[in-house]
Amino acid sequence: MSVAAVTRASPxxxxxRGGVFFYVAVLVMLPLVALxxxxxxxxxxxxxxxxxxxxxxxxxxxxxxxxxxxxxxxxVAGTATAWVLVRFRFPGRGLLQALVDLPFAIPTLVTGVMLxxxxxxxxxxxxxxxxxxxxILFAPPAIVFALLFITVPFVVRxxxxxxxxxxxxxxxxxxTLGASDAAIVRRxxxxxxxxxxxxxALQSFARAIAEFGSIVVVSGNIPHKSLTGAIYIFGExxxxxxxxxxxxxxxxxxxxxxxxxxxxxxxxRVGGRRx
Amino acid sequence: xRPHLLASSPLRARELVEDEPARPRPATLEVDxxxxxxxxxxxxxxxxxxxxxxxxxxxxxxxxxxxxxxxVGAVLLLPLGALAFEAARLxxxxxxxxxxxxxxxxxxxxxxxLTVVAVVCNGIFGIAAGLVLVRxxxxxIGVLDATIDLVLAVSPVMSxxxxxxxxxxxxxxxxxxxxxxxxxxxxxxxLVLATLFVTLPFTVxxxxxxxxxxxxxEEHVAATLGSSPWRTFFRVTLPNIRRGLTLGLTLTAxxxxxxxGAVLVIGGAIAGRTDTATTFIYGALEERNDAAAFxxxxxxxxxxxxxxxxxxxxxKKRARS
Amino acid sequence: xxxGRSVAALVSLSLIAAACASGSAEIANGPLxxxxxxxxxxxxxxxxxxxxxVRDWKQQTGQTITFEESYLGSGAQARAIAGGxxxxxxxxxxxxxxETLVKAGLVAPDWKASALGGGxxxxxxxxxxxxxxxxxxxxxxxxxxxxxxxxxxxNPRTSGGAMWxxxxxxxxxxxxxxxxxxxxxAAAESLMRGILANVAIMDKGARESILxxxxxVGDAAITxxxxxxxxxxxxxxxxxxxxxxxxxxxxxxxxxxGYAERHGxxxxxxxxxxxxxxxxxxxxxxxxGLRPVHDSVAAEYRxxxxxxxxxxxxxxxxxxxxVTQVLLxxxxxxERASTRTAATK
Numbered sequence: 003m004s005v006a007a008v009t010r011a012s013p014x015x016x017x018x019r020g021g022v023f024f025y026v027a028v029l030v031m032l033p034l035v036a037l038x039x040x041x042x043x044x045x046x047x048x049x050x051x052x053x054x055x056x057x058x059x060x061x062x063x064x065x066x067x068x069x070x071x072x073x074x075x076x077x078v079a080g081t082a083t084a085w086v087l088v089r090f091r092f093p094g095r096g097l098l099q100a101l102v103d104l105p106f107a108i109p110t111l112v113t114g115v116m117l118x119x120x121x122x123x124x125x126x127x128x129x130x131x132x133x134x135x136x137x138i139l140f141a142p143p144a145i146v147f148a149l150l151f152i153t154v155p156f157v158v159r160x161x162x163x164x165x166x167x168x169x170x171x172x173x174x175x176x177x178t179l180g181a182s183d184a185a186i187v188r189r190x191x192x193x194x195x196x197x198x199x200x201x202x203a204l205q206s207f208a209r210a211i212a213e214f215g216s217i218v219v220v221s222g223n224i225p226h227k228s229l230t231g232a233i234y235i236f237g238e239x240x241x242x243x244x245x246x247x248x249x250x251x252x253x254x255x256x257x258x259x260x261x262x263x264x265x266x267x268x269x270x271r272v273g274g275r276r277x
Numbered sequence: 278x279r280p281h282l283l284a285s286s287p288l289r290a291r292e293l294v295e296d297e298p299a300r301p302r303p304a305t306l307e308v309d310x311x312x313x314x315x316x317x318x319x320x321x322x323x324x325x326x327x328x329x330x331x332x333x334x335x336x337x338x339x340x341x342x343x344x345x346x347x348x349v350g351a352v353l354l355l356p357l358g359a360l361a362f363e364a365a366r367l368x369x370x371x372x373x374x375x376x377x378x379x380x381x382x383x384x385x386x387x388x389x390x391l392t393v394v395a396v397v398c399n400g401i402f403g404i405a406a407g408l409v410l411v412r413x414x415x416x417x418i419g420v421l422d423a424t425i426d427l428v429l430a431v432s433p434v435m436s437x438x439x440x441x442x443x444x445x446x447x448x449x450x451x452x453x454x455x456x457x458x459x460x461x462x463x464x465x466x467x468l469v470l471a472t473l474f475v476t477l478p479f480t481v482x483x484x485x486x487x488x489x490x491x492x493x494x495e496e497h498v499a500a501t502l503g504s505s506p507w508r509t510f511f512r513v514t515l516p517n518i519r520r521g522l523t524l525g526l527t528l529t530a531x532x533x534x535x536x537x538g539a540v541l542v543i544g545g546a547i548a549g550r551t552d553t554a555t556t557f558i559y560g561a562l563e564e565r566n567d568a569a570a571f572x573x574x575x576x577x578x579x580x581x582x583x584x585x586x587x588x589x590x591x592x593k594k595r596a597r598s
Numbered sequence: 599x600x601x602g603r604s605v606a607a608l609v610s611l612s613l614i615a616a617a618c619a620s621g622s623a624e625i626a627n628g629p630l631x632x633x634x635x636x637x638x639x640x641x642x643x644x645x646x647x648x649x650x651x652v653r654d655w656k657q658q659t660g661q662t663i664t665f666e667e668s669y670l671g672s673g674a675q676a677r678a679i680a681g682g683x684x685x686x687x688x689x690x691x692x693x694x695x696x697e698t699l700v701k702a703g704l705v706a707p708d709w710k711a712s713a714l715g716g717g718x719x720x721x722x723x724x725x726x727x728x729x730x731x732x733x734x735x736x737x738x739x740x741x742x743x744x745x746x747x748x749x750x751x752x753n754p755r756t757s758g759g760a761m762w763x764x765x766x767x768x769x770x771x772x773x774x775x776x777x778x779x780x781x782x783x784a785a786a787e788s789l790m791r792g793i794l795a796n797v798a799i800m801d802k803g804a805r806e807s808i809l810x811x812x813x814x815v816g817d818a819a820i821t822x823x824x825x826x827x828x829x830x831x832x833x834x835x836x837x838x839x840x841x842x843x844x845x846x847x848x849x850x851x852x853x854x855x856g857y858a859e860r861h862g863x864x865x866x867x868x869x870x871x872x873x874x875x876x877x878x879x880x881x882x883x884x885x886x887g888l889r890p891v892h893d894s895v896a897a898e899y900r901x902x903x904x905x906x907x908x909x910x911x912x913x914x915x916x917x918x919x920x921v922t923q924v925l926l927x928x929x930x931x932x933e934r935a936s937t938r939t940a941a942t943k
Binding site: 018023026030031036079082090098105106111112119127150183184211214233244247259 | 286289335337338341342344345346348349352353354355356357358359360362363402405406408409412413415417421424425426427428429430431432433434435436437438439440441442443448449470473474477506528531534535536537538542555558559562570571574577578581582584585586588589592593
Binding site for chain 1: 674
């Protein structure tokens with residue numbers, strides 16, 4: 003099937019290979035190595051010291067729990083959205099499809115600006131929240147709101163193809179045997195969907211912990227309260243401590259990449275099982 | 278079931294395709310191949326053809342439907358609405374004056390330049406890398422694949438910092454840059470580096486998926502009939518990956534347009550020099566120049582809608598074929 | 599192969615565009631670009647002063663100058679310049695940030711001799727911005743420690759304004775103008791801790807901080823007097839309180855020789871610094887809320903800038919090295935106050 007397995011790479015192919023490698027080496031590997039070098043300049047002890055300093059530790063914890071919450075909410079809402087998109091026909095379905103992709107198209111800074119316009123203390127919604135004693139803007143809830151916006155597509159797009167390809171025969175069989183809707187969902191549909199939901203959830207988690215542009219506008223950046231890891235790193239860069247920033251970056255990057263790898267592994271299982 | 282549709286990476290897509298039983302080779306020997314539509318990547322339209330899969334409306338399902346609409350409305354539409362509301366509130370004249378100031382136009386120009394550079398460079402790279410990942414075998418191919426994936430996990434501020442550590446005044450490359458009298462950090466070249474970094478994976482991934490799907494049968498046929506590699510590429514490969522390429526380039530452009538954290542760190546948002554549309558908005562908010570800030574945000578949002586429409590068109594065309 | 603040629607053309611065009619955008623003219627007495635790295639606050643003032651200088655310089659020397667400006671928190675700006683941002687001029691909020699550039703070998707150690715007022719080009723004072731009518735009845739630093747009062751002040755790591763704010767509180771306490779006994783360092787620290795516990799948002803710069811206050815957050819914002827004046831000029835409603843004792847803010851400016859020499863911009867940059875000390879420029883500063891250092895201009899604007907009985911300078915409380923050490927060093931007051939803040943929340 004693959005011709006390349008039989009023949010040796012042609013000169014053109016080898017030039018392309020070299021060019022691609024060179025590009026990636028200079029543009030990606032080199033800067034990341036510089037980052038790693040700076041972050042590890044005080045050794046692993048230095049990294050530990052950097053991430054356990056009070057402000058950094060709280061920032062990383064905030065990043066983790068807001069990311070996890072986002073992933074969980076997306077798992078539910080995203081699956082429901084995918085189900086609606088796949089199993090229903092209704093006017094405006096195309097619009098819903100397009101809306102789901104919106105976060106991929108729109109700048110994160112604009113997202114932040116929109117949220118400030120929506121929730122600012124001088125705006126109707128903002129005033130309503132404040133009069134009820136709820137702190138949304140410049141507090142963790144605003145962070146979660148921004149993250150939910152940014153990560154809408156992941157679970158939906160991961161679940162849709164699986165749902166669409168599901169053989170309705172099993173569902174039919176269950177229905178004819180008298181199973182209720184809820185039981186069918188729980189026993190027949192969900193088990194097949196779980197890996198895909200997992201993929202989407204892990205991807206949204208990974209994306210959420212790396213977010214910067216929208217959070218810097220809506221969170222207030224208060225140490226120990228609404229300062230996330232990415233913004234802490236930004237602060238350390240501006241505050242003249244790039245080695246601390248790099249150390250914390252390495253940890254955050256490891257987390258994010260680990261989650262992506264987890265999503266990849268899950269995805270391969272989904273693909274492989276049906277291969 | 279097309280397993281490669283769910284592939285997590287270009288390499289995996291290729292593996293899954295190769296595991297499938299061999300497709301019959303085309304019997305025709307025509308050289309000027311009629312471009313074949315690549316198979317749909319997201320098979321989400323079958324409900325039209327299969328009424329069994331369509332759900333009937335019941336009260337419980339109705340509740341779920343409404344709940345989904347409310348959620349999407351709250352999370353996605355409310356913020357958009359707030360922006361539209363603000364646009365209506367500020368008069369058009371005020372907005373136009375805000376976004377046509379010299380500083381705003383300069384920022385827009387920078388963003389436009391960066392987007393073009395990103396689309397061209399990472400577009401070419403994406404095609405080349407796609408071909409390499411899907412059609413070649415060599416030691417280290419996994420490293421290439423993983424590195425491209427790694428980019429997606431990097432937070433914007435981190436990439437800005439990484440480049441600063443490389444080309445800043447005390448960076449690794451500082452002596453060389455000084456000797457060559459090249460200014461990279463806090464100058465346009467720095468912005469280019471950051472933008473190329475963050476937009477790297479998009480075209481590669483999309484092109485790879487399509488290349489894996491389409492296979493290289495037609496290229497093989499063209500080669501045996503004496504077509505040069507270049508001719509084969511432009512007449513056979515390129516048309517086949519057209520949709521994937523469009524998807525990838527659109528995602529690349531959208532990401533370049535929206536880049537903020539990395540260009541802020543490496544560029545410093547210097548008015549007239551390294552201010553991009555996004556950093557300009559950020560700065561305009563600080564100058565209490567609401568008209569310019571919101572006006573430019575609206576412009577960016579509208580351009581994003583344009584990208585979105587392109588994305589949806591490509592998806593729809595693929596699903597139909 | 600037209601596709602290939604178009605692609606090549608596009609790539610070349612992009613590269614040329616990139617090259618053009620990054621260079622700047624270096625012909626002697628030909629058109630010149632001066633780059634200024636400033637702190638966030640004097641934006642509006644420089645928007646007027648710079649065109650005035652450009653006109654003046656053109657008259658005197660015939661040379662056309664274009665300006666590029668960058669506004670960041672003072673500390674952040676200093677780091678940026680030290681990190682490779684090739685500003686010809688550094689207009690920062692406080693002396694230590696300029697000293698950072700001296701240490702980086704970019705500014706001459708004798709920069710203070712180069713302008714009127716010993717290198718300081720404007721002054722201001724630290725005040726407390728409050729809502730119209732001062733509903734929470736804030737009169738002195740102690741009031742900011744009251745339970746339930748939401749305070750705004752920027753982050754001292756990036757913002758010069760924040761450093762001035764903390765120095766004002768610390769100094770006022772040390773000098774006995776608050777409930778803390780004079781000279782009692784521990785009590786001064788305790789006051790600062792109490793105030794920091796009430797901080798609602800810590801922005802990156804003084805400008806961001808006052809904007810947050812304008813957007814409706816907080817009961818009081820510790821800030822520069824001129825930030826309040828500029829804000830009110832822009833139509834925002836707020837009052838301000840001058841505490842019995844507060845610090846005199848002195849803002850330095852210097853030519854960044856390290857970069858200016860490379861750009862051939864030293865003469866023009868020095869000309870700009872000189873211009874800033876002239877009555878014309880000083881009046882423009884005053885119009886935008888900054889206290890002039892020029893004596894006769896200061897006399898003109900006496901009514902706008904009230905006398906402060908308990909005014910002290912940084913030198914009265916030990917000068918910058920000591921204050922920075924006490925406040926910002928690892929384990930210093932700010933760090934301890936932030937940690938305790940977390941523990942009590």
